[in-house]
Amino acid sequence: MKLSRKAIGAVAALATVGLLSACTGPAANQEREAISEFPDKWDKPITIDVFDGLANYMGMQEGWFGKLVEDKFNMKLNIIAPNVAGGGDTLFNTRVTAGDLGDLIITDKGQRLEELAEGGLLLDSESFYPAMKNVGRFDAAVDRINEDLGATYAFPSQVSSLKPTEPSEGLDPTFGPYLRWDLYKEVGYPEIGTLEDLLPVLKKMQDAEPTAPNGQKTYAVSLFKDWDGNMLNNAKQPTTYYGFDEVGFALAKGDGSEYQGILDDDGQYVRALRFFYEANQLGILDPDSTTQNYDTLWTKYQNGQVLYSFWPWLGQAAYNTDANVNEGRGFMMAPMDDMNIFSYGAEAYGGKQVFAIGSKAEDPERIAAFIDWLFSPEGALANNSQTQGAAGPQGLTWEINADGEPELNELGHKVFFEGDAEVPAEWGGGSYIDGASQLNISAVLPIDTDPNTGFPYSYKLWPTYQAETSNPVTDDWSAKMGATTTMDYLRENDQLLVGPGASYTPEADSSEIETLRNQAKAAIVQTSWQMVFAENDAQFDSLFASLQETATGLGYDKVLEVDMSRAEEQDAARKAVAAEFGG
Template sequence: MGIKKKFSAVVAAGLSLAMMVSLAACGGEDKTASTADDGSLMTVDVYDDLANYQGIQKGWFAKLVKDKFNIKLNIIAPNVAGGSTVFDTRAASGDLGDIVITGAGSGRLSKLIKAKLIDDMTPYLDGMDNIKKYSGASDSLNELAGQKSGVWALPNSVSSKSPTEPSEGNEPTFGPYIRWDLYKEIGYPEIKDMDDFLQVLKKMQDKARADSGTKDIYALSLFKDWDGNMMNNAKQPTTYYGYDELGFVLAKADGSDFQSITDDNGQYEKALEFFNKADQMGLVDPESSTQNYDTMFSKYQNGKVLFSFWSYLGPQAYNTTDNKAAGKGFMIAPLQDMQIFSYGATPNGGSTIIALGSKAQNKQRLVKFIDWLYSSEGTYAMQGSVEGMNYEIKDGKPVLTDLGKKLRNDTSTTVPEEYGGGSYKDGVSALNFVTELGTDIDENTGEPYSSDMWSSVISEFNNSALEQDWSSHMGGAKTSMEYLKANNKLLVAPGSSYIQPDEDSQITTLRGSIKTEIVNSSWKAVFAKNDSEFKKIFKSMQDTVNGLGIDQVLEVDMKNAKDQQAAREKVTKEYADRETSAE
């Protein structure tokens, strides 16, 4: 959920059901009234709410799809042009796309079916073993859409793994990552809790400034871009103790606790206190309240920030091959009391779907294409790997080719013409749709689909001076996930396909004014001059949001959080029952 920036996979509210049905019924030309499929080259319109590229798919993925299906993918991306108007206009015409990738929530899937914008794939499933493999996922979607039968869509991120297994790869999404080289220089001090962390960060900052002779290096740098129901940066430390957000509620991964972000001595207040103490100690970048993510990211690249909230921030920005070889870079810290929140694998998939457009031609060919996307070969391709191009099988295990090794450092590397030519990164699937989780195991190799997790890659590329030193102080672990699992420092929220329902417009209005107060007060609290001012700001925030009616919104959020937990427990039981019946 890598996420260098939040995906803008925003699904538009769209037309009302009545309008969609009416307009679809008198929609455009029926493309299905055609002769039998002669196998000729076919341009397929893909309406895709996840895509960040619009137009004809290029490069190696385009060639792979053309060679296998004689299909050319034309991506229609509301994220790139048109926004919600694209959905409205195409839905009104009765032809959303030959293939549709969109959100299933907010009644969207049900509306698509009733408006006859997508088709049941059941008539085309003979021999489609990959789609059939995930019948539980399609059944779950039917339940969501109020359908008793049919295969109307498949969800993203399906998995054959247990929902209690983490969906992430070598690194968790969340975690306290630090400049390990500086941690080494100050003698690897013990980090019992977040208070200890402040003292360690102060020593690291002092050391970094002394080494560089500059004073513009900070332990922490913040940004406002992702603020929503709360200050996003302040939410992150709560994940180190097993919590994640749902509205104004922080819910623990195991369902043992649900708390408001405005609670006295709650996880959110503790996180704000952590940042305020850091600021009083001179550890927070003074430009934090005015910079955006991109500006902050560049500071990580230049070695100006020493603590990272996520595995995809500091390590991606700073852990270059040269830095790692020199023993420099970000690695997860040995915070003794952490139990990091992890998203569990999703046997029933996520909340985004891929479906067959009702007006498409040659539907059997398109269903074969969808089925292939969920195959072993298709999953590798969606993870960016093509056998022969950037990996090969040796002794039954996947290993990188010379091109694959080059791509570890430069994704702009040119792909040979036989695989489509052009730069590798330009040829990556523009669908931006994960079919099967990369952490799932390919039965043919016994290794995950994600190349980052192959034993051959870990032994060759995760063995720099930086990683060797980190491993020697982390019980010999080769990856963060290995360390967290071995030391019981991971709390997995079972992967369910729970989708938060639409909320009443009155609640939405209340939420808008309340979250503005919470976010603004949170930033003020972080930069309070002393503890007394901090407490005054937090108390004022509580009083203000109580007056605005936060209790009404919390009632909705708390119910959703508990319903989400019930869904997690349900999918865990369903998976266990399926495993038992299969024995």
């Protein structure tokens, strides 16, 4: 059942007389008249339990965000975070068994959302939807999420008014060959034609700075195991430089022009393994790669011990401090001639998580109003402030300047340039960072445009901010590359391949496929690491041939067939959403 905003009034009327009892699920059959406006104020103070699968904080929301929510809704947020409570599904299962997951629920869409709806743990919010004017701007996403549920149980996250063919990232893509630009400059800006041509360049850079300031040896390349799954995760990253992304055991180009199995002869995955193998042969691969975790690697980047990064949000985030960049040291994207970097398009139907109201919520109307506020300009600026790059509330961290543009104020400078600041008492006091929203989810994509200012919610995309962040590293990069930002460079050189944001969610593996996948991927990951550290070409090739044979015997081909089908489904969904929303 697809429930558009136009149909809500009629649907709600039918629901009140019980005519939809057969299709709206156990929690939906509550007689409630549709409303068109929320109250201006809420007289009774309440505290709601927020079961948040993404939160990294457990307890009452404090600080300026807590005060803002309390002032607007007379409501406090008690955050229940499975990530903090030991991880896994224990807390989730306990609360589901008790029949009350939470008043406000932030969870995964797909199978988990369907199970919660079928189990009667979610409230049908159709009667509130006419009043949810901010959410209503993304009616297509709301319809898509709920179309198989028979009622309006959930609301999207990470939605955007951008076309799905536009990148969802800001100044930098998610992936890319980032290297220590200062050392690249020092060795003479050598040309990099292909991924393989990057290796001798990295060797020269390591030779130019063999020791980090802390006295430890530098390595051009360093890996970690934490995120290994269907494959050696780090080996997936260079495949994105050529427009591919993973779908299980398959690699799929963002435009649907090519599909590969990760164990294909001369495929992109084995190419990446060979790249790391060659790096090891050159002495530029960190021997700790097989044992260290992400946190250890992050520290090495901070200390200047690693010279190449798969992602901007590792190398740049860890190393490009004010102190380093002002002295001319920092990570920037390398000019690799043949790259065509994969980018995730803005999700027309939202991201992987959703907002929902629990079936036992004391005041569901107020929670619906709060959810709707998260989609408003004020809500997006405030809620996205912790991890999503939004600027925070106007008047607290930023103002409109004389030219009519948003600009960080004194407090904003302290927060975003120095790391934190004390918030004035009238805003709740305390640390800005500690008081930021602990929900750890954005309703609206931070690069989306704030209709009140005409500029993005993310302060990093404001011209006033970019003018202030000029430094020797970015200035030299811009002069050499002929572009202001990484994304501008990729667009101007036709080196960005956007996979339209279709919010595609594959079906869960059958028990048979799950079993075959688990046994095959264990062999793939183990042998992939052995190939990276092979003694010579002959051993590398022998290990790969053995892996192909072993994986086939463990059911790899059967799983790959499923993943290839899913890759094609994803491409069809991408093409459909691009056709529907333009681009």
